[in-house]
Amino acid sequence: MKNFFRISLLLAIFLGFQFNSKAAEKVEYLKTDWSFKGPFGKFDRAALQRGYQVYQEVCSSCHSMKYLSYRNLVEEGGPEFSVEQAKAIAASFEVKDGPNADGEMFMRPGKLSDKFVMPYENEKAAQAANGGAYPPDMTVLVKARGGGVDYIYSLLQGYEDPPAGVILDDGVYYNKFMYGNKIKMSNQLSDGLVEYSDGTSASVEQMSKDVTTFLMWTAEPHLETRHKMGFKAIVYLIILTVLVYFSMKRIWSRIETKI
């Protein structure tokens, strides 16, 4: 058994190195309680629905969500809108389809099976409309940033007047959490910007938290299943390990050797 401690120590060192090399580039982000953190973490359904609303009313005019379909809004482990609600959401968008029998492209209302409608035709159009900066697709954005959810949450609340001596070009804004502090997206959130139907007060902090929760779900739609399955798998493995340990003791007791 002594060796197990050695092996665990080695693992600990190895993990320590990993965390260390990540910690080196970390800024102090704003902290909040995320319901989805930890081995039993789950999404807060209401926060996901509110987050979708913020995304829809604020972000989606520039940021695409190209790997998400309207049907995902109904699925278990997500915002879990009812099928009617999701159908209504989908139908509120015009989707380009075709070609039809005449060889023409045509517009029709969205269906559950459609992917989220993109705000721009293509990346070039997105750049042209945003002063040359491409608003990144948001589907896996949380996983594509070193700081993850804390980073996005902080960034949304990180707008400040630039400190003396920092000169910003036109269309560039100061954000204390942005890499290099210069960002081409202006401050998007202000208190009361959206009206939540569940009566939650739409403070900047609340909206940031809701939309970040939503983005965590879009990046990891199976997070809840993963956590649940992980718990079962690890409990199963631990029980099996204990059983095998005692079988091993039994078998090795036939010869006089310590293991």
Add this chain to the structure above:
Amino acid sequence: MSEHEYTPKSNVGKWFNDRLPLLTLANHLTDYPTPKNLNYWWTFGGILTFCLITQIVTGLVLAMHYIAHADMAFQSVEHIMRDVNYGWLIRYIHANGASMFFLAVYIHIFRSLFYGSYKSPREVIWIIGIIIYLLMMAAAFLGYVLPWGQMSFWGATVITNLFSAIPLVGEGIVTWLWGGYSVDNPTLTRFFTLHYLIPFLILGLVVLHIWALHVPGNNNPIGIDIKKPSKDTVPFHPYIVIKDGFALLMFMIVFAFFVFYTPNILGHADNYIEANPLVTPAHIVPEWYLLPFYAILRSVPDKLLGVIAMLSAILILAALPWLDTSKIRSAVFRPLYKQFYWILVADVLILGYVGAMPAEGLYLLIARIATAYYFLHFLVVLPVLGFKERTTPVPLSITEPILGGSPNLAAVKKKDSFKDQ
């Protein structure tokens, strides 16, 4: 190999075994006499076999859904993560499985270094092992390119560009590797093909690795030659099977923790940004398991010499059985070597750490010192140590660790007999 002739009991078994001795093989594998004092560091061979099979099986499923095309690869990976049934599970096992595979292989290699398992008569096992390790690195690198994220693309660009350091033909070779004038779709498709091929080459080499192991039999923690079968050995089944199984389960718990609770911690965030040839990431870093070699590469100011240093760092391992001049295998009886061994472990960990940091200032200085020491260990310390070191008494057998009287005689005798050869 087998000490005794095996005959199947049933007539059908006999008939079949005369034509294809599979049952003899199975009998050899279960009866295979194994030193009974093997500790848990020896369980990583079995764990590695498990890792290889896991990678092959999950990889097979991923390949059914993945699209090797520059415009669709990233999207197809997201498709696997979202829409394929349990695709996220398969992909996270595969991605973290690569890390687990390397974790296990590093423990396996360092176990061999500690107990002198690479020494005569096990040089061929060792060299096959080094080839497997090289192929693993190739497979891991190629696999990391397939999701076609930013780190995939730029990692591929950096690594393939290393070939341009070759004088005269370098540039031509790089173009040939790329199948064009930059990393692009032809590069991706060939990388996918090779990534699919290499695991099967590894599988073949693993068979040879085990075959070569079964000729002299396992080394053991005290590193002495043992009689087989004898009081010092136990049959592989059930003794070693159950012990390997227990260790494997412990390993799987760690593995499961990564897969289910921190599946992305060992990867780089930039790889969730689709590859963009026009935007270079701030820091291009390889996966953690390649970092020590990356540090060696960057510590040499000249590109060609850097590549040579990096390759030598791996290939020097193949010469290890001849660089280590000591006839005593296990570090248990080599007080000085034991210390140098742990310095080497620390050195490699330091190289790994600075490999993740920007190559400048203090980090670069540390990388250079650590690189120099790495080579010093193999080229100077090991050869000299074999002649200078006073080893402690080696026991005659496992069951009788220290005989009454003078156990030292055995060691001395052994040394002398080696010198006579």
